[in-house]
Amino acid sequence: MLFDKEYTFYGIHAEKVRKLTFQFDKKNNSIFLSNVNVYKTAPIIGFLYQRKAELDKTPEIKPTKIFLNEMLNHLNDLKYSYQLIMLLDTKNESSFEERVNKAFRYYGNESEQTLADEQLFEQYVRGGIDVLYEKLIENAVNPEDYLKNLYDFMEEINDRYNSVITDDSILELCRLEI
């Protein structure tokens, strides 16, 4: 994987990505500015909501891509998402030590195991796309709807995940003894 090549969305997920980057008002605003923004966010959402999805092979739907230079521009973010998920997915691997290895030692090593992990990541990506689509796009008609959906979604995430954590607690944790 290594996020160093052109990336393609297929089937129903390609369609959803198009809708997520659709320009819904006169000023050409869209929820996600481009495909790579979706790719950055989707795995996190997929993991948060514990949603995975299989590759949809519907041939009639036109795929949509992220070009190489965009992938390279966001390489760090993508790698980070992958490492984060590897570290935390206990259902995938119960041993913490092994999860650390998956995130750091085995990253990009092309072994069978790693390729399987990468497939898992992709499933979260697709699951995340499903969630984003359901929450933000599915029932939106007017420009105002898109914004309201986004607002509701942000509130939902905040209430469920972020409201207890303060920045300080995280920053504190960061100051680990290394």
Place this chain on the structure above:
Amino acid sequence: MKGWKLVMENENNIQIDKTKVKRIIYKLILMEKDNLKTKKYNEAEMIKRIKKAIEEEIECY
């Protein structure tokens, strides 16, 4: 890199040669400019000519 074709992308598994695309564009604009001045060809004829220009450019080495 003289002589190298710049193959840039796969469109549905079809390799597109960027140099050819540029040549087609150039030819096309010239044809349109010319026809605007002379009004020699009607719409159907222009379309035929354009198709021919495209095909020739593609088939050439």
Place this chain on the structure above:
Amino acid sequence: MLLKKMKLLNFRQFIGEQTVEFATDENKNVTVIMGENGSGKTTLAQAFTWCLYGNTDFDDKLVLNRNLERQLLPGNECVVKVEIDLTHGKTDYTIIREQVYRRELTGKIKVEKPELKIKYKKDGQQEFVRPYEVDFIVKQILPMELSRYFFFDGERIGNMSKEINKKGRSDEFAQAVRGLVGLNALIKALEHLKPTSRHSVIGSYNKDYDFNSDVRITQYTKEIEDYQDKLEKIDQRLNEIENEKQIAQSKCDELNIKLSQLPDTERLQKEKEKLQAKLEQTQNAYASAVSSLLKQFNKSAASYFSQSLIKNALESLSKSEKLDKGIPDIHARTIEFLINRKICICGTKIEVGNEAYNELKKTLEYIPPQSIGNSIAQFVKESESRTRYAGDFFDTFINQYATIRDYENNILQFQSDIDVIEKQMEGNERAAGVVQELRRYKKVISDRQHERDELNQKKGSIKTSLDRAITERKELTLRDERNKKIEVYRTYALRVFEELSLTYKQKESETRKNLEININEIFKSIYNGGMSLTIDDRYNIQVFVKDEIGISNDVETSTAQSISIIFAFIAGIIKMARDNSKKTDDIETVLDTEPYPLVMDAPLSAFDKRRIKAVCTVLPNIAEQIIIFIKDTDGEIAEEHLGSKIGKRYLFDKKNEFETYLMPR
């Protein structure tokens, strides 16, 4: 193109042979032709047109001088001729249009077809252009469609001025921009390629697929054509909607003006206008706020969403002892080296199995290339920065959203306040009718907007279905070799279309902006910043006139204002055409145009005295050559301000209704 000389023979009131030589010198490039209205200015301009294109705008198509016509005896004939010497490209041309009038023995006048001959001089040799090529050459020199921008007579200026005043828009602008700067070729190319049309190049390739056997392919083709037709209809309707909206909008503007003129409603109307300004301001602020919110969202979303995950990950990492503690800049090679030389950096002896040796060997686990300590450290650093980055994001987002909702509410409030005022105005009898009509048009606008939103939705889903159908059909047809070729052609054609679309969009926007800039610069030199305009992408013109407090009571009439616009527009176009001809980029030269002279009926009297000087200074610097017709009364003014640039002067000497002579001064 440079005009050198024009020779008239018996052309309308110009009896006999009369010649006008045009000023061509670089510094003295202005030719002034003076005469009262009706003395022959229009005729002279028409002489150009007749010579080049064989027709005039006159109702009476007879161009033979009336006196000569009356005096023509049976059996005799008379020739009318206009001859123009000009330079185009690097060639000198003489364009000769000749028409023979014969008095038959029956007494009737027989008019032969006017004949066009062109002489050209290249490398000293003078030759005639072949008869079947003359029209082509004229088209190359100055196609009729473009001639209107360089031969500007008073009536056309008047018409264009009405257009600008009434509609706030001029199609002339749009057409001129596209034509002169060569965008028409691009537009035509795009039209011819258009993937959504059945009759384009790409549409034609779609049809060329060999559908000999498979019935399903034919079905898909029908589906595809249906979708394409639907898309075209929707696009047409969207265009119509845009126009209907604009018409409704300009009606609204008209009605608002009416309202402001009714004495009783003047106050209310003023209030309403204030509100409308606030409304617009708020709508703009709303749009910016939305864009900025979304931009911020795209930047920070991923980091923000990861917050809780990051916390968990860091917790786990800190709890476990497995955190590698790497030593900076030490590599396994270093350890191997130390072990091999048997002495540590601190001097301790290293022997296989001793404490030093065991410690060193353990270190190997934690340093590159084995270690992941550095990677983990990197990860933690990233986590820290993401957290800091996403820190206020949620609060900022909520605030921004609240602001947006406020704007939304304010917009609704303003709209309802405006409604209230209109209702009040309705109470007033005279205003009632106007207000009702105003409401009607407002409703039209909002209905159209709804329609447009719905259509766009529909368009999206039809496009999806269309793509699907095309892909499905392609699957079926690609099995055929020949179809594979067509697929290649089609793919290239599509790519060409995409690149051209991009180029066109860029060029048009660039060109329109340049025109705007050029026009405003010209305004600056005439109005010292007191007047400026903007042109939007639909070529709607908005004029901004700064209030001049107590400087003079010469306020421009709105006619003068629109004439200023037209004048600046012509000057702007000419300047752009000249600038363009200097470009060297390859696609630019394909689109380039040649500089042209400016022939105009100068409505100097429409300008006030302050402006005339500025106008006269600006003009000769912009066009290669200026030929200007003026009235007697403006003569002094022109001399005063154009004096040093005038190369040639002529005067229309009107002897009587049917005889005018062009006299050099």
